[in-house]
Amino acid sequence: MSFLPEPAFAHDRTPRIGVLLVNLGTPDEATPAAVRRYLAQFLADPRVVEIPRVLWLPILHGVILRVRPARSARKYASIWGAGGSPLLAHSQKQRTLLQGYLAQRLKAAGLPPDLTAIELAMRYGNPAVDGALDRLRAAGCDRILVVPLYPQYAASTTASAMDAVYAHARRLRRMPALRSIDCFHDDPGYIRALARGIEDHWFRNGRPDRLVLSFHGLPRRSLDLGDPYHCHCRKTARLLAAELGLDPKQYAVTFQSRFGRAEWLQPYTQDTIVALAKEGVRRVDVACPGFVADCLETLEEIGIEVKEAFLAAGGKEFHAIPCLNEAPQFIAALTDLVWRHLEGWLAPPPEAAARELTLLRAKGLGAAR
Secondary structure (H helix, E strand, O other): OOOEOOOOOOOOOOOEEEEEEEEEEEOOOOOHHHHHHHHHHHOOOOOOOOOOHHHHHHHHHHHHHHHHHHHHHHHHHHHOEOOEOHHHHHHHHHHHHHHHHHHHHHHHOOOOOOOEEEEEEEEEEOOEHHHHHHHHHHOOEEEEEEEEOOOOOOHHHHHHHHHHHHHHHOOEOOOOEEEEOOOOOOOHHHHHHHHHHHHHHHHHHOOOOEEEEEEEOOEHHHHHOOOOHHHHHHHHHHHHHHHHOOOHHHEEEEEEOOOOOOOEOOOEHHHHHHHHHHOOOOEEEEEOOOOOOOOHHHHHHHHHHHHHHHHHOOOOEEEEOOOOOOOHHHHHHHHHHHHHHOOOOOOOOHHHHHHHHHHHHHOOOOOOO
């Protein structure tokens, strides 16, 4: 195997630390052709569809990629903004804000504010993982922290993101030191940011009869095989409900985005919402704690499809609560999370370290050299 070319090296360059944010992905445009390219990459991932390739690929290319792109493109078009994909737009803003927050934290710690470089990548689509890693390497990063933006670990999301990172890293002659954050489903800052977003919505719009916490679904088989995702979702919901001061009768935990005929994690979001309407529940609010940025699944599936189903079943008022997006509380929590995982990599500049050593020696505490 031939290795990729290395960036130009300078001996006087100060090594930097890279942070790679990774989210799921989005088509480049809300068109059938762009959606087809995106789905071809997404649904061909064996982490996503755990069906033997010899059985699955003919179905994917012979049926699904012929039928689904046009339908999905119409859904994307219904939520596409002036800046394109909502997921990409929010993710780019998160990256920019995190860079600023980290620079302030570094400066306060007596470290160069440009010690870290941050890139954004999408597991499927653009910006691609390999390009983002190469940009970090070109910026002088010999240590990289990978942050999959999935609070709850799943093999189909977090592990797949790391698959892409390692697949590119194995082609490098000078492989950077790599760390990763596998989950933050119970991180106190993340939980508080979720609660603040919901409380802010309630302050402006009043409280619902029932809060539904909807997480992305997975095949039920994933739980049987040992994937911790279901447990992580339940813990997030339990901690969030406690932070909001809710009792079990005031909220429900559900799973959305079912695909195919196999059993998925239950209860299903839309079925639950319809049942609540038929029971006489007048107002339902839905929050999606597993998504850190609004996307097709929150804006179209929850905000349009599930809302229509609730109203058609007799419900009177439906609110889709925005995701964390660029909320200052979330960016601060993300900064704290990254900072903790950079422990041991952050060091004072050489001149500061020399001053500290001089002081220690003056006190008789420094090691002789």
